[in-house]
Amino acid sequence: QQQVKQSPQSLIVQKGGISIINCAYENTAFDYFPWYQQFPGKGPALLIAIRPDVSEKKEGRFTISFNKSAKQFSLHIMDSQPGDSATYFCAAALNSGYALNFGKGTSLLVTP
């Protein structure tokens, strides 16, 4: 059972545009929501993460928006660049837990 639902499955954005990826979860006990970026042939790398007591977190061009009541969170990539082309996974984890529950991933292509 997929505990975190992610959309869209794939996304094409022009350089300079905004990329938006959405995730939804059911388990209200989740306490940690990271986003991972994975390039082909590489392992995932943590991009940015948020906890439910914060509604938004920004790091450079990357912003997480979190809506606790709707049980949704999203990643916004501003001024998208071709180098951002990768697969993005949202995830959720329980407090003091070790398991990351991943979404199915979004393949992002940023065209020049």
Added chain:
Amino acid sequence: DTEVTQTPKHLVMGMTNKKSLKCEQHMGHRAMYWYKQKAKKPPELMFVYSYEKLSINESVPSRFSPECPNSSLLNLHLHALQPEDSALYLCASSQGPIVDTEAFFGQGTRLTVV
């Protein structure tokens, strides 16, 4: 050093072979993980070691046998695998529970079972 090193990078093995995947980190992390990732799918957690003790086994078949010889090393012993076990096997480590510390992933071992 924020690196998790996995060897080998690629492995082809027959269904009757025995092989091992190795993972090493020198960040002083006390939690280490094995994940399996099929093409165009998210990583699936297989095992978690916390302080060198197996703390999570996600109902993985016994043909996969993890071992944590010390706090820096993690092995995955493979025996009598099936072609459907072909995947990217990722090792990761973190200082502690995932909500408190970042998990660092290795580049993975691309396993092909023939």
